[in-house]
Amino acid sequence: MLKKQKIPNATLDRLPLYFKYFKQSEDNGIDRVSSREISEALDIDSATIRRDFSYFGELGRKGYGYNVHALVKFFSEQVQGTGMKNVILIGVGNLGSALLNYNFTKIHDKIKIAVAFDIDQHIIGQTINGVEVKDICELESVVQDIQAEVAILTVPGQVGVDLSSKLEALGIKGILNFTPEKLAVSNEVTVHNIDLSVEMQALLFYMKHNN
Amino acid sequence: MLKKQKIPNATLDRLPLYFKYFKQSEDNGIDRVSSREISEALDIDSATIRRDFSYFGELGRKGYGYNVHALVKFFSEQVQGTGMKNVILIGVGNLGSALLNYNFTKIHDKIKIAVAFDIDQHIIGQTINGVEVKDICELESVVQDIQAEVAILTVPGQVGVDLSSKLEALGIKGILNFTPEKLAVSNEVTVHNIDLSVEMQALLFYMKHNN
Numbered sequence: 001m002l003k004k005q006k007i008p009n010a011t012l013d014r015l016p017l018y019f020k021y022f023k024q025s026e027d028n029g030i031d032r033v034s035s036r037e038i039s040e041a042l043d044i045d046s047a048t049i050r051r052d053f054s055y056f057g058e059l060g061r062k063g064y065g066y067n068v069h070a071l072v073k074f075f076s077e078q079v080q081g082t083g084m085k086n087v088i089l090i091g092v093g094n095l096g097s098a099l100l101n102y103n104f105t106k107i108h109d110k111i112k113i114a115v116a117f118d119i120d121q122h123i124i125g126q127t128i129n130g131v132e133v134k135d136i137c138e139l140e141s142v143v144q145d146i147q148a149e150v151a152i153l154t155v156p157g158q159v160g161v162d163l164s165s166k167l168e169a170l171g172i173k174g175i176l177n178f179t180p181e182k183l184a185v186s187n188e189v190t191v192h193n194i195d196l197s198v199e200m201q202a203l204l205f206y207m208k209h210n211n
Numbered sequence: 212m213l214k215k216q217k218i219p220n221a222t223l224d225r226l227p228l229y230f231k232y233f234k235q236s237e238d239n240g241i242d243r244v245s246s247r248e249i250s251e252a253l254d255i256d257s258a259t260i261r262r263d264f265s266y267f268g269e270l271g272r273k274g275y276g277y278n279v280h281a282l283v284k285f286f287s288e289q290v291q292g293t294g295m296k297n298v299i300l301i302g303v304g305n306l307g308s309a310l311l312n313y314n315f316t317k318i319h320d321k322i323k324i325a326v327a328f329d330i331d332q333h334i335i336g337q338t339i340n341g342v343e344v345k346d347i348c349e350l351e352s353v354v355q356d357i358q359a360e361v362a363i364l365t366v367p368g369q370v371g372v373d374l375s376s377k378l379e380a381l382g383i384k385g386i387l388n389f390t391p392e393k394l395a396v397s398n399e400v401t402v403h404n405i406d407l408s409v410e411m412q413a414l415l416f417y418m419k420h421n422n
Contacts, residue, residue: 007420010221012413012416012417012420013224013413015413015416016409016410016412016413016416017409019412020391020406020408020409020412041393085415087411093309094305094306094308094309094312095305095306095309097305098304098305098306098309098407099407101305102407102408103408104407104408104411111408111411111412111415149418150414150415150418152411173418174414174415174417174418175414176410176411176414180231182252190414190417190418192410192413192414192417194405194410195231196309196310196313196315197231197313197314197315197322198227198228198231199227199387199403199405200315200322200363200387201227201230201231201322202223202224202226202227202403203361203385203386203387203401203403204296204322204361204385205223205226205227206223206385206401206403207360207361207384207385207401209218209223
């Protein structure tokens with residue numbers, strides 16, 4: 001279904017927002033949405049929405065709107081691939097704990113943190129929201145046992161950099177990087193950076209330009 | 212210095228990344244960077260970088276690169292405006308605590324959380340990383356006293372929605388929204404949404420398209 005042409009990064013950035021919107025609409029029993037409704041809900045202009053969707057073939061019809069179920073199915077297929085992905089989380093501090101308590105499955109039933117790691121003996125052995133915290137020494141054996149593909153890094157910056165090349169060697173294919181550092185991985189590993197100070201900076205930029 | 216033409220959202224989204232890169236370069240004693248160096252560090256193609264910078268007038272010269280100090284100054288001016296912004300944080304759970312412990316001033320010396328709020332009597336009165344946690348009942352008087360302009364919402368979704376219209380009435384101009392809900396504010400308030408499940412979804416999309 002996905003055309004082979006290169007999808008712009010700006011479009012890819014919006015796909016999770018679209019997915020979330022369609023999933024919520026479906027949960028609310030809505031069958032069909034117009035690009036204007038999407039536009040109002042997500043604050044993205046209609047022309048951009050129509051252009052984004054043009055990369056995915058015929059998902060909507062003019063004057064009819066988009067079929068919510070078909071779109072949820074389409075977006076799900078885009079991420080599910082071969083099925084469940086085992087996710088590990090490294091660093092059970094405040095942010096790591098927040099993520100462990102976060103209900104990812106609400107938005108996507110294939111996302112589940114399987115196991116967490118830390119170096120602190122007071123935390124190791126605890127179970128947070130059903131996820132066991134293991135000693136980081138066990139990283140190698142556990143990642144291979146459960147064939148984890150995705151890692152969430154909520155550790156101090158330099159620790160994350162040091163860990164990242166190890167994670168790549170262990171077969172991790174995607175990293176959600178909450179450290180402010182650039183990780184030491186090849187192009188084979190997809191990294192999505194979330195730097196909270198950059199997000200704060202972004203808010204201030206938008207405030208400035210909203211005036 | 213900023214041209215009056217409308218800057219695309221995709222460009223605005225990248226500004227904080229540019230700012231962070233230039234700030235780090237300056238901290239490392241680097242005077243000048245090329246668009247290729249920026250491209251490699253941030254994984255954004257050079258043409259996009261040059262186009263983004265074209266919105267801000269003559270910040271670089273062909274074959275010479277960009278002056279790091281001038282750019283840091285430019286970006287700082289973009290966000291600083293009239294000076295220090297008082298930031299409040301509402302909801303001192305794991306994520307709120309993580310943000311209180313986060314050193315925002317590392318990237319921008321005008322960002323400082325002035326005060327935090329919660330409803331839990333066990334947390335109220337504590338000081339986290341120098342920030343006092345006050346009773347949410349004091350929200351109105353404190354926000355007016357310190358003339359807070361920015362709020363960080365790390366509360367459950369519906370609580371955030373209910374609080375948001377109150378915050379607007381109190382004069383808050385920008386909200387960093389960590390709830391998964393759409394806030395109930397007018398266009399006068401700039402909202403920057405960070406939904407952690409959307410970020411996880413984004414990573415899976417990118418992994419899919421990186422293959």
